[in-house]
Amino acid sequence: MDDKKLLFRIRNLKKYFPLKKRNPFQREVFNVRANENINLDIYEGETIGIVGESGCGKSTLGRTLLQLYKPTEGTVEYFGDPSTGGEPIQLQTLSVDEMRKYRRDMQLIFQDPYSSLNPRMTVGQIITEGLKAHKMLDTDPKKNQEYILSVMEQCGLAPYFVHRYPHQFSGGQRQRIGIARSVALNPKFIVADEPVSALDVSIQSQIINLLLDLKRDHGLTYMFISHDLSVIKYISDRVGVMYLGVIVELANTADLYASPIHPYTEALLSAIPTTDVDHKRELRILEGDIPSPINPPPGCKFHTRCKYATQICMEVEPEFIEHRPGHFAACHHPLKKREHALF
Numbered sequence: 460m461d462d463k464k465l466l467f468r469i470r471n472l473k474k475y476f477p478l479k480k481r482n483p484f485q486r487e488v489f490n491v492r493a494n495e496n497i498n499l500d501i502y503e504g505e506t507i508g509i510v511g512e513s514g515c516g517k518s519t520l521g522r523t524l525l526q527l528y529k530p531t532e533g534t535v536e537y538f539g540d541p542s543t544g545g546e547p548i549q550l551q552t553l554s555v556d557e558m559r560k561y562r563r564d565m566q567l568i569f570q571d572p573y574s575s576l577n578p579r580m581t582v583g584q585i586i587t588e589g590l591k592a593h594k595m596l597d598t599d600p601k602k603n604q605e606y607i608l609s610v611m612e613q614c615g616l617a618p619y620f621v622h623r624y625p626h627q628f629s630g631g632q633r634q635r636i637g638i639a640r641s642v643a644l645n646p647k648f649i650v651a652d653e654p655v656s657a658l659d660v661s662i663q664s665q666i667i668n669l670l671l672d673l674k675r676d677h678g679l680t681y682m683f684i685s686h687d688l689s690v691i692k693y694i695s696d697r698v699g700v701m702y703l704g705v706i707v708e709l710a711n712t713a714d715l716y717a718s719p720i721h722p723y724t725e726a727l728l729s730a731i732p733t734t735d736v737d738h739k740r741e742l743r744i745l746e747g748d749i750p751s752p753i754n755p756p757p758g759c760k761f762h763t764r765c766k767y768a769t770q771i772c773m774e775v776e777p778e779f780i781e782h783r784p785g786h787f788a789a790c791h792h793p794l795k796k797r798e799h800a801l802f
């Protein structure tokens with residue numbers, strides 16, 4: 460990664476959601492600790508996959524990184540503004556107005572594009588609206604039309620779709636519209652939050668391949684969020700595994716899948732049926748409930764479910780350190796390198 464250019468540097472990022480007080484006499488404010496001390500570098504041109512069970516804080520990380528949620532603590536430095544001479548922009552310090560300048564650079568693609576597509580607008584209007592909001596429209600309407608049709612073509616949408624409404628499309632095509640709307644803004648970075656989870660398996664690979672083509676053609680960087688380990692393996696250059704608001708392991712994809720260091724990653728990978736291709740690979744695999752993010756366990760947050768846990772795991776939070784080159788994990792008892800691949 461040495462020759463790669465940093466795009467984001469995330470340090471000690473926290474996002475807590477305060478819970479409403481149950482009664483007016485309640486003194487203590489309880490928080491949902493959705494993200495705890497996230498440290499992550501994102502490099503230009505890579506796809507960083509984020510995987511973990513439901514509720515572990517994946518979407519919160521994507522949204523806090525994009526400043527759609529205000530971080531509770533920590534920093535998100537952005538290195539993608541060429542006008543600063545290499546100095547990072549401290550995104551967490553920007554006002555909503557100041558952030559507007561960078562919104563165009565950083566897009567979010569959702570799981571359910573339908574809810575984010577205005578049902579009363581045609582595809583052409585939907586894409587135009589984004590361009591207008593970012594002052595990207597040309598004074599010549601013909602040029603705008605040509606641009607919109609070229610983006611639609613890149614996203615696999617036929618030109619005659621331009622006058623159609625979202626309800627006239629299938630789920631996969633709607634996702635293409637959502638992607639076209641984002642890509643039209645010529646962003647640098649896209650957070651794709653479960654973009655294929657609601658789609659049939661046959662359509663999933665088409666959308667993933669579209670994202671990969673767009674990444675190649677536009678030099679994009681992705682954060683790809685999914686609970687599906689196969690999808691994450693296919694699309695990601697590096698993978699971060701999250702558990703209860705924390706990134707517990709981070710490595711390049713091949714290393715992580717072949718030889719995980721963290722027991723949670725090992726458990727995720729080993730519980731997956733690799734022979735039954737039709738089996739839905741959901742991440743509901745471990746014994747025991749996930750503890751509450753309102754009152755997470757002390758020490759290592761995974762100790763209540765970990766088969767390797769010892770006394771220190773219950774008392775001391777393990778540091779997130781580099782165990783092998785480029786392979787980070789937070790565990791007191793890191794797993795040894797494997798002879799045979801797990802996944």
Ligand SMILES: Nc1ncnc2c1ncn2[C@@H]1O[C@H](COP(=O)(O)OP(=O)(O)OP(=O)(O)O)[C@@H](O)[C@H]1O
Binds near residue numbers: 492493514516
């Ligand atoms: N706006 C919010 N207000 C309060 N709590 C929230 C909010 N958004 C998320 N949470 C809580 O934060 C935790 C992390 O949620 P998040 O949506 O980031 O998880 P996730 O990994 O994306 O889950 P999923 O796989 O189900 O999408 C959960 O306990 C969730 O209930």
Ligand code: SF4
Binds near residue numbers: 762789
């Ligand atoms: S620190 Fe201990 S409890 Fe946590 S994952 Fe490692 S071995 Fe398991």
Ligand SMILES: [Mg+2]
Binds near residue numbers: 652
């Ligand atoms: Mg989510």
